[in-house]
Amino acid sequence: MSEHYKFFQNRECEYFPCHKTNDPEHFNCLFCFCPLYALGERCGGGLQYTESGIKDCSACLFPHRPENYDRICARFAELAALCRKPPEEEAGTPL
Template identity: 50%
Template sequence: MTNNYKFFKHKDCEYYPCHKVKNDEKFNCLFCYCPLYFLEQCGGNGKFVDGIKDCSACTIPHSENGYDYVVNKIKEVNQTKRK
């Protein structure tokens, strides 16, 4: 089984890459908008500016292992809410 569902690159996007990275060959566009944005403690290095979360310095969802990180974080949050 392949892991193709975990990685997507959209080089034709006018914003590609939307973050400064060392190697854009491993830049993952799957989570163009981070599903963890709603979490105050998402594990990334976002910051709050005038009450708005600024994730422009975070590349976790765009990293090679971003899919696994995001899915595991969602599972973690769901487990916490069930207790």
């Protein structure tokens, strides 16, 4: 079974590659804006925080490695949980 949907590369992007890498042939642009960013320190990537407290992912290659596609998708439930209403607000809300 083909798994081409797990990899996309845009070499015409003016930022390609947007992170320093020794392996541009395998640089995955599919998750250009990392879906795990909202998880803060729990994202699992190589992050730092700036002096002003902003998450800085410029040294992280985790979402740009093709082999991490399944690992990122496996964390979507965590991301969805961030968007859920608190239980007290959910009561009485129709599906």
